[in-house]
Amino acid sequence: MRFALFCLVAGIVTCVDAQAGDIVGTVKLTSPVKERAVGKKKIRPSKDWGADYDKDAEVPKGVNESEYTVVEVLGDKLPATPRKVDLVQKNKTFSPHVLVVPRGSTVRFVNQDDFEHNVYSVSEPGAFDIGRYRGKFREDQFTQANALEIFCGLHPRMNGYIVVAPNNFFAQADGKGKYKISGLPAGTYQVRFWHPRTESKTVTVKVPATGSVTQDVNL
Numbered sequence: 001m002r003f004a005l006f007c008l009v010a011g012i013v014t015c016v017d018a019q020a021g022d023i024v025g026t027v028k029l030t031s032p033v034k035e036r037a038v039g040k041k042k043i044r045p046s047k048d049w050g051a052d053y054d055k056d057a058e059v060p061k062g063v064n065e066s067e068y069t070v071v072e073v074l075g076d077k078l079p080a081t082p083r084k085v086d087l088v089q090k091n092k093t094f095s096p097h098v099l100v101v102p103r104g105s106t107v108r109f110v111n112q113d114d115f116e117h118n119v120y121s122v123s124e125p126g127a128f129d130i131g132r133y134r135g136k137f138r139e140d141q142f143t144q145a146n147a148l149e150i151f152c153g154l155h156p157r158m159n160g161y162i163v164v165a166p167n168n169f170f171a172q173a174d175g176k177g178k179y180k181i182s183g184l185p186a187g188t189y190q191v192r193f194w195h196p197r198t199e200s201k202t203v204t205v206k207v208p209a210t211g212s213v214t215q216d217v218n219l
C-alpha cells in the first residue's frame with residue numbers, strides 16, 4: 001500500500017523505473033542461413049547507371065552470422081528516443097552490415113570511398129533512395145518500425161539492413177549469440193528474434209520486477 005501511494009505521488013515513470021528487469025539469453029542459428037541478397041541491376045524506375053554499374057563488388061567473408069541477430073521488444077507504447085547514427089560505405093561494403101536504431105532516428109550515410117555510392121531500399125514501409133553521392137554525407141529519418149533491406153544502386157552486391165526498432169528496448173547478439181536488453185518495466189512482452197537471412201521468431205517473455213529472465217532461442 002505504501003509503495004502504491006508512492007507511485008501515485010511520484011508519477012508512473014518513477015514507479016515503473018523502480019520495477020525493471022532484464023532479458024538475457026543466447027541465440028543459436030540452427031537453420032541454414034540464406035545467401036546474401038543482391039541488388040537490382042536497374043533500381044528505381046527509369047534509372048540506368050550504365051558504366052558505373054559494378055556487378056563484381058565483393059561480399060565480405062568470414063563474419064560470424066550470429067552477430068547479425070536483432071532482438072527487439074515489440075510495442076509502440078514503450079519509449080522510443082531518436083538517435084543520430086552513422087552508416088558508413090567503405091570498400092564497397094555497408095558498415096555495420098546490420099544497423100539498429102529506435103523509431104524516429106536519423107541515419108547519416110557517410111561515403112568513405114573516393115567514388116560515388118547510393119543507398120536505396122524497396123522495403124515497405126520506409127522505402128527510400130538517397131540518390132548518388134560522393135565526398136559528403138546524406139541523411140534520412142526513419143519513423144516507422146521495420147527491417148529495411150538496403151542496397152547501393154551502383155554496386156549491387158553491397159547489401160545491408162537498417163532495423164528500425166519500435167522502441168528503445170532492443171539488442172544485437174554478439175559473436176557468441178549472447179544478448180541483453182536492460183531496464184524493461186516489469187510485464188509480459190512479445191519479443192522478436194530477427195536475422196536477415198533466416199526466419200524470425202517471436203516469443204512471449206515475462207520480465208520480472210528485479211533481476212533478469214533468461215530467454216534462449218534457436219533460429
Ligand SMILES: [Cu+2]
Pocket residue numbers: 092116117118152153154155158
Ligand atoms: Cu556503392
